[in-house]
Every structure is written in structure tokens, then in C-alpha cells.
Amino acid sequence: MERHFHSEQSRSQLAGPAAGLAGYPKFDESSHSLLKKHLTKDAYLQCETRVTPSGFTLQHAIQSGVDNQDSGVGLYAGDEESYTVFAPVFDAVIEDYHNGYKPTDRHVSDMDASKLRGVPDPEGDYVISTRIRVGRNIKGLGLSPGISRANRRKVEELVVEALNQLEGDLAGTYYSLGSMSEADRKQLVADHFLFKKGDRFLQSAGANRDWPESRGIFHNNEKTFLVWVNEEDQMRIISMQKGSDAKEIFERLSRGISAVEEKIKAAGFEFAHNEHLGFIHSCPTNCGTGMRASVHVKLPKVGAHPDFKKWCEKLRLQPRGIHGEHSESDGGVYDLSNKERLGKSEVELVQTMIDGVQVLIAAEKALVAGEPLPKELTE
Ligand code: ADP
Ligand code: DAR
Numbered sequence: 001m002e003r004h005f006h007s008e009q010s011r012s013q014l015a016g017p018a019a020g021l022a023g024y025p026k027f028d029e030s031s032h033s034l035l036k037k038h039l040t041k042d043a044y045l046q047c048e049t050r051v052t053p054s055g056f057t058l059q060h061a062i063q064s065g066v067d068n069q070d071s072g073v074g075l076y077a078g079d080e081e082s083y084t085v086f087a088p089v090f091d092a093v094i095e096d097y098h099n100g101y102k103p104t105d106r107h108v109s110d111m112d113a114s115k116l117r118g119v120p121d122p123e124g125d126y127v128i129s130t131r132i133r134v135g136r137n138i139k140g141l142g143l144s145p146g147i148s149r150a151n152r153r154k155v156e157e158l159v160v161e162a163l164n165q166l167e168g169d170l171a172g173t174y175y176s177l178g179s180m181s182e183a184d185r186k187q188l189v190a191d192h193f194l195f196k197k198g199d200r201f202l203q204s205a206g207a208n209r210d211w212p213e214s215r216g217i218f219h220n221n222e223k224t225f226l227v228w229v230n231e232e233d234q235m236r237i238i239s240m241q242k243g244s245d246a247k248e249i250f251e252r253l254s255r256g257i258s259a260v261e262e263k264i265k266a267a268g269f270e271f272a273h274n275e276h277l278g279f280i281h282s283c284p285t286n287c288g289t290g291m292r293a294s295v296h297v298k299l300p301k302v303g304a305h306p307d308f309k310k311w312c313e314k315l316r317l318q319p320r321g322i323h324g325e326h327s328e329s330d331g332g333v334y335d336l337s338n339k340e341r342l343g344k345s346e347v348e349l350v351q352t353m354i355d356g357v358q359v360l361i362a363a364e365k366a367l368v369a370g371e372p373l374p375k376e377l378t379e
Contacts, residue, residue: 015048015049015050015051015057015058015059016049017049018045018048018049019048020045020048021041021044021045023048023059024041024044025039025062025065025066026066027066027069028069030069030070031069031070031071032072033065033069033071033072033073033074034072034073034074034075034093034096034097035062035065035066035071035073035074035075035089035093036065036074037092037096038089038092038093038096039062039089040088040092042088043088043089043092044058046088047085047086047088047089050085050086051085052078052079052081052082052085052146053079053081054078054079054081054142054146054148055146056077056078056079056081056082056085056145056146058086058089060078060145060146060206061075061076061077061078061082061086061089061145062074062075062089063204063205063206064076064145064201064202064204064205066204067200067204068200068201068204071201073093073097073283073284073285075089075090075093075283075284076143076145076205076206076207076282076283076284077090077143077145077146077280077281077282077283077284078142078143078145078146078147078206078282079142079143079146079147080137080139080143080272080274080280082143082146083277083280083284083287087103090284091103093284094277094284094287094342097284097285098287098288098340098341098342098343099340099343101342101343103276104276105276105343106275106276107275107276107277107278107287107288107289107342107343108345109278109279109289109345109346110345110346110347110348111250111254111257111346111347112254112347113247113250113251113254113347114247115347115351116246116247116250116347116350116351116354117351117354118354118355118358119244119245119246119247119354120244120246120295120297120353120354120357120358120361121243121244121295121297121357121358121361122244124243124244126297126298126299126361126364127243127244127295127296127297127298127357127361128242128295128296128297128298128333129240129241129242129243129295129296130240130241130243130244130245130246130249130293130294130295130296131238131239131240131249131293131294131295132238132239132240132246132249132250132253132291132292132293132294132350133236133237133238133239133253133290133291133292134236134237134253134257134279134289134290134291134346135232135233135234135235135236135237135279135281135282135286135290136233136234136235136237136257136260136261136271136272136279136290137233137234137235137271137272137279137280137281137282138155138158138159138234138264138269138270138271138272139269139270139271139272139273139280140269140272141154141155141234141269143233143234143272143280143281143282144202144205144206144207144230144231144232144233144234144282145202145205145206145207145282146206147230147234149209149210149213149214152210152213152214152230153213153214155214155229155230155234156176156214156215156216156229156230158264158267158269159227159229159234159235159260159264160174160216160218160229161263161267162259162260162263162264162267163218163227163260165263166220166256166259166260167259169220169222169224169225169252170220170225170252170255170256170259171220171221172218172219172220172221172225173218173219173221174216174217174218174229175188175216175217175218176215176216177212177215177216177217178212178213178214178215178216180216188217191219191223193217193219193223193226194217195217195228195231197211197212198211198231198232199325199326202232205282207231207232207282214229214230215229215230215231216229216230217229224239224240224241224249224252225238225239225252225253225256226238226239226240227256227260232282232283233281233282233286233290235260237253237256237257237260238253239252239253239256244295244357246293246350246353246354250293250346250350277342278290278342285341286341287341287342288341288342288343288344289341289342289344289345289346289349290341291338291341291346291349291350292337292338292341293337293338293349293350293353294320294335294336294337294353295335295336295337295353295357296322296333296334296335297333297334297336297357297360297361298332298333299332299333299334299336299360299361299363299364300331300332300364301332301364301367301368302360302363302364302367303319303329303332303334304332305363305367307377311359311360311363311377312336312339312356314376314377315352315355315356315359315360315376316338316339316340316352316356317336317337317338317339317352317353317356317357317360318336318337318338318339319334319335319336320334320335320336320337321334321335322334322335336353336356336357336360337353338350338352338353338356340352359374359376359377362374363377
């Protein structure tokens with residue numbers, strides 16, 4: 001068995017000698033995580049003593065799903081190498097979550113906003129706001145669950161240096177979580193920009209270590225372009241505005257990503273990416289594009305319909321609450337976004353969101369008028 005020894009004492013715990021199944025985790029009957037489904041005894045025995053170059057072990061990768069039996073996935077990567085060192089587990093979880101995406105498949109990116117057709121809500125009667133985000137991580141500096149304190153500081157230094165060079169409609173201000181003024185904090189909360197300390201899933205994954213050090217938020221002067229630094233990923237690059245002009249939002253995001261990438265490359269670094277997994281993220285659900293294009297949309301009758309979740313599945317949409325992942329909807333307003341991230345391009349995913357939300361708005365109108373539902377839902 002190939003042994004992967006860490007190159008530095010970045011993590012106190014080594015994988016240790018083979019303990020066999022003595023350390024195999026317990027899963028509740030109620031758990032339906034992809035980790036429970038795909039951490040077979042054989043995969044566990046293959047991976048239990050492996051360690052990535054930065055010292056990340058299988059135990060680190062599965063801890064979140066062991067602590068949180070209600071996880072949907074339950075598995076995180078601590079560095080890019082986690083995806084190959086623990087491939088028996090990650091490959092199975094990725095193939096399951098991303099519609100049969102195989103270890104031999106190749107991901108293709110397309111950030112050309114001019115290819116988008118239509119907007120979800122031209123009349124502006126249903127969609128309150130639209131947001132498109134991607135994650136990005138800098139190659140060689142780890143991922144949030146396994147990153148060292150020194151590398152997390154390096155990430156903030158590199159990213160803030162890049163952000164401070166943004167020009168035109170992207171120019172703005174960075175606010176460090178550890179040192180922002182109370183007035184700035186209150187404004188960021190009021191704007192719904194301030195991310196909170198990672199949830200219990202990220203806590204167990206090790207992503208919250210040293211909080212709030214090296215964490216912060218950038219936003220442009222118009223508050224339509226944001227970058228979260230060292231939250232679940234090293235960067236969450238976000239473009240958002242009121243209304244549903246997804247093309248304008250996507251175009252700004254594409255320019256922003258390119259501008260940040262240019263500065264990162266000028267500093268001698270690059271985004272973590274490979275042909276198979278696209279852009280590398282800490283959670284396997286985000287690999288590929290890392291893109292979630294979402295609308296906050298008023299669909300009280302559609303949302304209350306017993307077939308709402310089935311319709312979202314059919315349209316390849318993911319419903320969320322309006323205060324972020326794991327939150328509930330509020331007053332018939334839902335966060336609807338593309339569910340897929342990997343194996344489809346950014347243009348395809350944004351178009352999926354546009355087309356799917358158009359269908360659900362048509363369904364809302366039909367339910368109000370007592371007319372037949374759109375054929376996309378009934379065929
Ligand atoms: P992420 O999209 O980063 O994976 P969340 O679902 O937790 O994570 O959303 C992060 C934040 O972005 C939450 O505060 C959520 O309310 C906000 N948000 C998401 N989509 C929209 C949108 N279309 N309009 C306004 N805010 C949004
Ligand atoms: N809550 C974790 C992660 C699911 C995907 N969402 C992310 N990466 N924010 C779970 O396993 O349910």
C-alpha cells in the first residue's frame with residue numbers, strides 16, 4: 001500500500017498504525033449521509049493509514065459526518081491531495097452526488113455570459129434578488145478543513161493584495177473580521193453580507209480553527225461584488241443585485257474572477273484546478289464550477305404545493321431558506337438555485353436556473369388563476 005507521509009508537523013495527529021475496523025465510525029439508523037453510504041468497510045481499510053502531504057487523514061475528512069449524523073454529505077477535503085489519497089471514498093461520493101460523474105470524466109468551464117438567454121422574471125413581480133457565487137482556493141495552500149495557520153494568513157495576504165488593486169465598478173473595501181469597527185460590523189449585518197462563524201458541520205470539519213483570524217469580507221462600492229475570505233473556502237466570489245438580470249450579474253462575476261486571478265498569478269500562485277474536478281473546493285459538492293446561481297423568489301403557492309420538492313428535482317433546482325443553507329423559507333419566499341456544480345459549465349448551470357425559475361413562476365401564475373400547470377412539470 002502506498003504510504004503518504006506529511007511533509008510538516010502541521011497537524012498533531014498522525015494516521016497511526018493500522019487499527020483495522022476498530023476505528024470504523026458508528027452511524028445512526030436515521031443517518032442518510034453520502035458518507036454513511038459510501039464509507040464501505042473496504043474503502044475504510046484502504047484509506048485508514050493514509051496521510052496527505054499536509055497531514056490530513058481519513059479521520060479528519062470524515063469527522064463532520066460522524067459528529068453530525070444529519071449531514072447530507074459528511075465529507076470534506078483538507079487539501080487538494082485529499083481527493084486522490086482518499087479516492088475510494090471521495091470518488092464514490094462525487095459519482096453519487098454529481099449524477100454519475102465518473103473518475104475518468106473531464107470537467108469543462110464556460111464563463112461567457114453572452115451565451116445566456118432570457119431572465120427569470122422580466123416583469124419583476126416575483127424575483128427579489130439574484131446572486132451568483134463561486135468558490136476558489138489557491139493551489140498549494142490547503143483547504144479550510146486542513147489549512148495551516150501560516151497558510152491561512154498567506155491566503156488573506158494574497159487575496160487582500162489582489163482585492164486592493166481592483167478598479168472601476170469592482171473597486172471597494174476589505175473588512176477584517178478580527179479588527180472591523182462595530183459600526184462596520186453592524187452595516188455588514190444590515191446588508192446581509194457578514195458571514196457568521198461556520199456552522200456545526202464546518203466546526204467538526206476543522207474549518208473554524210483560529211476563528212476569526214485571517215477571515216474577512218470585501219465588497220465593492222456599489223455592494224454588488226463581494227469576496228468572502230477564509231470561510232468554507234479560501235474565497236467565495238459573489239456578484240449580486242436586486243431583480244433578476246442574471247446576465248449582468250454573471251458578466252460582473254466573470255470579470256471579477258478574472259481580475260482576482262490575474263493578481264494571484266502575478267504573485268506567483270494559481271487557483272487549485274484540475275481537468276477531472278475543475279476548481280477544487282473543500283466540500284466535494286462544490287467541485288467543478290463551485291457555482292451556485294440563486295434567486296430569492298416569491299412563490300407562496302408553488303412552495304406550499306405537495307409536489308414542490310419533486311418539481312425542483314425535475315428542474316434540477318435546489319430549494320433553500322432565505323437566510324442561507326439549512327435555513328427555512330420565510331413568507332413564501334424561497335432561495336432557488338442550480339443543484340449541480342460538476343460536469344456542467346457555468347453557462348449551463350445559470351441557464352438551468354433561469355429556465356427552471358421561469359417554469360415555477362409560470363406554475364405560480366397557473367395556481368393563482370386555477371389554470372393547468374406548465375407542461376414542463378406535468379409531462
Ligand atoms: P452559499 O450560497 O454561499 O453556499 P448560503 O446558501 O448560506 O451559502 O447563502 C449565503 C448567504 O447569501 C445567505 O445570507 C443568503 O441569504 C444569501 N443569499 C443567497 N442567495 C441570495 C439571493 N438570491 N439574494 C440575496 N441573498 C442571497
Ligand atoms: N452541511 C454539509 C455540507 C453539505 C454541502 N454544503 C456545503 N458545502 N456548504 C453536509 O454534509 O450536509
